[in-house]
Amino acid sequence: MLVNVSYNNKEITQKIDEEVGKPFPLRERWAMGGIGSPKLFITASSVEIRNLLILDNNLDSCNVELRPKGIIVRFRSLLETFALVIPYYKLTLYKGDMAVYSIYRDHHFIKVRSDTKAVQKFFKKLMGLKADNTPTQIDDL
Template sequence: MLLNVSYSDKDITRKIDASVGKPFPLRERFAMDGIGSPKLFITETSVEIQNLLILDNNLNSCNIELRPKGIIVRFRSLLETYGLVIPYYKLTLYKGDMAVHSIHMDHHYIKVISDTKAVQKFFKKLLDQKANNTPTSIEDL
């Protein structure tokens, strides 16, 4: 789900926590060697996200936060911050040619440049988290 996360709203926080879990505790963040991605540069997006990004002339970039049951892809448009909340069971990752990773959920997608070792290391960590935390049956949801 695509949400405006600029302001502290308890309803939006509850939706996010229900979908991808509460943020990792500090101890787990250190054990995982961080839960956030480096700055990712966006090359292509789905129509709904593109309509938000074209509102300003800034360089399109995003970051990814790992959560226990999913990820949040955050990006800015004008003075607002938007979050694409993706549970692991809906997350699909593709690695394209020319060092591009594609993040898909339902009809939303974001393609980002993954040309550095830090970005590639983060995507490996993301794939490991997805493999360890994706439900294996309907009852696990």
């Protein structure tokens, strides 16, 4: 689900919370060592996201927020903030050659550089959370 989250809209916030859960409480954030990624530089993306990113001349970057049932990838275009909301069961991660991570949900994708140890550590944490929270059987849904 790709949505504009620039404005405080209760309906969009409710949809996001239903799909990936409410944000972690402060105590859990401390225990996890943080829930946000470092600044990630986008190297490639799907057509719909690319059309948003090319509207301005800024460097294409995003960040990832961890949620109990999924992740939110946020990026800016012009003066708007967009979010790609991905529940763990629809999340597909690939680590490609040349230090690039690919984040997929259905037909949307974003590829980011992983040139620092902090980025690699974050994606390792993300893969662990995905493994813990992905249902293993149909009955688990």
